[in-house]
Amino acid sequence: MLVGHSPTSTPVRDMQRGSSTPEMSTINPDQANITSRNKRFRPEFSPEKEGLSFETRILSLLTDWKRDQDFVLSKLSSDFAEVKSQNTKIEKSIESINARYECMKQTVDKLQEERSDYRTFTIQLEKRVDDLQRSSRSSGIEIRNVPFNVNETADDLSVIVLKICNAIQSPMVKLDLRDVYRLLGKKGSSRPIVAELQTVQQRIKVLDAARIFNKDRPVTDKLNTGHIAIDGPLMPIYVSESLPGYLKQLFYEARAFAKSNNYKYCWSRYGKLFLRENDESNPITITSLACLKQLAK
Numbered sequence: 186m187l188v189g190h191s192p193t194s195t196p197v198r199d200m201q202r203g204s205s206t207p208e209m210s211t212i213n214p215d216q217a218n219i220t221s222r223n224k225r226f227r228p229e230f231s232p233e234k235e236g237l238s239f240e241t242r243i244l245s246l247l248t249d250w251k252r253d254q255d256f257v258l259s260k261l262s263s264d265f266a267e268v269k270s271q272n273t274k275i276e277k278s279i280e281s282i283n284a285r286y287e288c289m290k291q292t293v294d295k296l297q298e299e300r301s302d303y304r305t306f307t308i309q310l311e312k313r314v315d316d317l318q319r320s321s322r323s324s325g326i327e328i329r330n331v332p333f334n335v336n337e338t339a340d341d342l343s344v345i346v347l348k349i350c351n352a353i354q355s356p357m358v359k360l361d362l363r364d365v366y367r368l369l370g371k372k373g374s375s376r377p378i379v380a381e382l383q384t385v386q387q388r389i390k391v392l393d394a395a396r397i398f399n400k401d402r403p404v405t406d407k408l409n410t411g412h413i414a415i416d417g418p419l420m421p422i423y424v425s426e427s428l429p430g431y432l433k434q435l436f437y438e439a440r441a442f443a444k445s446n447n448y449k450y451c452w453s454r455y456g457k458l459f460l461r462e463n464d465e466s467n468p469i470t471i472t473s474l475a476c477l478k479q480l481a482k
Contacts, residue, residue, distance in 0.1 A: 328423070354398065367379070442481070
């Protein structure tokens with residue numbers, strides 16, 4: 186039995202694909218005259234790709250540089266903040282130091298003022314002590330360079346003083362002596378003898394007599410141990426005022442100054458010290474070592 190089959194319809198797509206003639210109705214009229222051109226393949230070493238690679242590298246370098254700069258700026262900002270903080274602390278420290286300095290300066294100024302007051306007060310006390318010492322020694326004489334006798338007594342010293350007074354032609358008796366003693370010093374040395382007389386007039390008389398006695402005599406015949414019958418080599422004897430300790434030291438310095446600077450005279454009178462360069466010059470009163478330093482200029 187014959188079976189009838191209807192013809193198989195061929196799909197349009199297949200027909201079109203198999204057709205070698207393009208369907209003109211499907212082509213855009215505007216593109217009908219345009220020649221189709223396939224994009225050419227660019228190799229890896231093409232100039233376009235090299236330009237893009239160079240730009241990429243530049244951008245990468247700039248990005249890295251910007252990142253580094255941002256890091257540096259951030260570090261600088263941090264360091265600057267730290268320096269600013271340190272400067273603030275330093276300023277506060279300086280302010281504190283200045284405050285302490287001003288406080289110390291005020292304290293030092295006050296101490297200097299007190300020191301000046303104490304110095305003024307000390308000078309006043311020294312002057313009072315000086316006046317008291319001069320008053321207590323106003324009638325005393327000092328005899329230097331008389332040999333020391335180990336067994337000597339106050340009576341022995343009185344005899345020596347009276348012999349000296351007789352030798353210079355200003356005789357005295359024992360009752361004219363209030364006290365006689367040697368000053369303290371090295372043991373066995375010829376320490377000065379101090380004789381306190383009854384009156385200031387007696388002291389002046391003895392000092393004038395000693396000066397007159399030595400005035401016109403040669404050095405070998407000036408007052409010495411031979412005039413009071415002391416055995417041994419002749420030794421000069423010096424008679425002067427009995428001075429307080431500080432004046433005695435100043436008198437010693439004045440004599441040394443006179444010798445080294447060719448001053449002809451150096452003497453004491455009424456508790457004051459004098460220098461004279463020559464017979465024609467005027468006497469110079471010496472009150473302190475500053476006077477000698479001033480004369481040395």
